Amino acid sequence: MALLLDGDRRVIAANAAARAFFRFAPEQLPLGLLDATREGRLLEALRDGTPSGELRLTHRQRTVQMEVAPRPPGTLVFLTDVTELRRLETVRQEFVANLSHELRTPLTSLRLAVESLLADPPPAARERFAARALLETDYLAGIVANLRELAHIEAGRTALTLSRFGVRDLVEEAASRLRLGRPLELSIPDGLHVTADRMKLAQVLDNLLDNAARFSPPGSPVVVAAALDDGEFRLTVRDHGPGISPEHWPRVFERFYKVDPARSRPRRTDGQGPQGARATTGSGLGLAITKHLVLAQGGRVWTEAARDRGQIFGLAIPMPINNAVTHT
Numbered sequence: 001m002a003l004l005l006d007g008d009r010r011v012i013a014a015n016a017a018a019r020a021f022f023r024f025a026p027e028q029l030p031l032g033l034l035d036a037t038r039e040g041r042l043l044e045a046l047r048d049g050t051p052s053g054e055l056r057l058t059h060r061q062r063t064v065q066m067e068v069a070p071r072p073p074g075t076l077v078f079l080t081d082v083t084e085l086r087r088l089e090t091v092r093q094e095f096v097a098n099l100s101h102e103l104r105t106p107l108t109s110l111r112l113a114v115e116s117l118l119a120d121p122p123p124a125a126r127e128r129f130a131a132r133a134l135l136e137t138d139y140l141a142g143i144v145a146n147l148r149e150l151a152h153i154e155a156g157r158t159a160l161t162l163s164r165f166g167v168r169d170l171v172e173e174a175a176s177r178l179r180l181g182r183p184l185e186l187s188i189p190d191g192l193h194v195t196a197d198r199m200k201l202a203q204v205l206d207n208l209l210d211n212a213a214r215f216s217p218p219g220s221p222v223v224v225a226a227a228l229d230d231g232e233f234r235l236t237v238r239d240h241g242p243g244i245s246p247e248h249w250p251r252v253f254e255r256f257y258k259v260d261p262a263r264s265r266p267r268r269t270d271g272q273g274p275q276g277a278r279a280t281t282g283s284g285l286g287l288a289i290t291k292h293l294v295l296a297q298g299g300r301v302w303t304e305a306a307r308d309r310g311q312i313f314g315l316a317i318p319m320p321i322n323n324a325v326t327h328t
Contacts, residue, residue, distance in 0.1 A: 001064075001079040003036075004071065009046060011036040012074070021060075021081070042066070046075070054082065091254070098256030102143065110136040146285040150255060153292040160197045160297060167192045167226050167235070174205040175222075180213045183221035192226060194233045195320055200293045207286035208237040208313050215241035215311070228319060232299075236314040243311045249303050255288035290315070 001018035003011050010030045019026065022037045029036075033043050038059045045055055045066060052067045063086050067078040113133040117126060152158060168188045175184045212222045220240035227234055244252060251257045290313075291301045299317035306312050 001081070003033075003077045003079070004074060005033060005046075005077060006030070006074040009033045009043070009075075018079070021079075042077075046077070095256060102256055103140070106136040106139050110140070143285065146289060147255075150285065150288060150292060153289070153296060158200075158293075158296045161199065162195055163198050164193055164195045165198050167194055167233075170198065170202060171205060171224050171226070174202055174209055178206060178209055178213070180209060180222060182213055182216060182219060185221045185223045187223070187225040189227065192228065194228070194317075196233065196297055196317055200297065201317075204290045204293050204315065205235075205237075207290045208315075211286060211313065212237050212239035212241075212311075215239050217241065231319060232316040233319050234314065234316045236312050238306050238310055238312045240306075240310040243305055243309065244303065246305070252303055253287045253291040253301060255285055287313075 001021055002015045003018050004013040006012050010032050011024075012030045014022075014024075014026075014029070014036075024031060024036050033046070034040060037043075039055075039057050041055050041058060045053070046068070050066070050068070052065075054063060054065055056063050062081055063083045065080040065082050067080075069076045069078070110133055113129045113136065116129040117133070120126075121129065168186065168190075171184075171186060171188065209222060209224070216222060216239040223236075223238040225236045225238075248257075294301050294315045294317065297317050299315055301313070301315045303311060303313050
């Protein structure tokens with residue numbers, strides 16, 4: 001974006017990118033800089049004689065890199081929108097920090113177990129330390145496997161294998177496989193069949209059911225609802241836990257993203273609770289994988305608060321025209 005200012009800091013010319021960004025027409029020129037951009041920080045930077053640097057534009061909530069070049073009798077101002085670049089840098093920094101945090105605990109526990117084994121403990125203690133070492137090794141291997149899977153999906157190397165299957169059967173199979181340890185309430189029409197990648201949808205269900213079970217109070221049900229609506233297959237999984245603060249909703253599907261402490265609980269190491277085959281519990285990767293598996297099928301994911309406590313996670317996948325509820 002380029003703005004040409006005269007000696008009174010009025011915009012006398014601008015390229016198409018600048019006009020579109022600041023939303024003014026060529027016939028409106030000349031305009032005062034504040035009238036043209038509605039950005040006081042830009043005017044302040046020019047008054048202070050700032051030749052270059054980053055500015056956070058208040059009105060548009062964007063970050064721009066500014067370069068100023070004298071062009072008598074005025075000034076030429078170049079602006080580059082770097083908002084997305086800075087967001088990606090922040091995401092990368094958070095990813096590295098969160099990964100380091102996620103690995104620190106199992107590595108510490110693994111080291112302690114190995115050191116204890118080196119001390120030649122009694123047989124009963126040796127077995128306990130060896131079991132702990134194996135548990136932490138499996139957990140670390142699960143993180144690595146999930147990171148590889150995410151990279152594979154994001155690179156677009158995931159092939160879809162479509163088939164037609166019953167939704168109720170899929171959900172009941174997932175619940176049985178995970179051993180949720182709590183009631184399962186289903187709101188799924190009898191005979192509801194969809195066409196999708198069954199294996200990938202099963203993995204999505206594993207992640208969502210495991211997540212709901214971990215954050216629900218003991219004895220409270222996990223509620224699964226599904227339907228065909230407006231050409232989409234929609235499925236929601238609801239827990240009865242403390243819920244998630246709304247400011248976290250846009251980011252809960254990011255890898256390793258940590259929500260508010262009320263939603264954070266340590267993973268189980270005593271062999272109790274849901275036991276998914278992919279060991280995503282507590283790794284901070286389950287929802288990220290869920291998102292990408294749904295996106296790979298042209299769908300979308302979301303989360304929202306339940307009316308009377310709890311959190312809902314939902315997905316929608318577009319369906320072929322011939323999909324319908326069939327009774328068998």
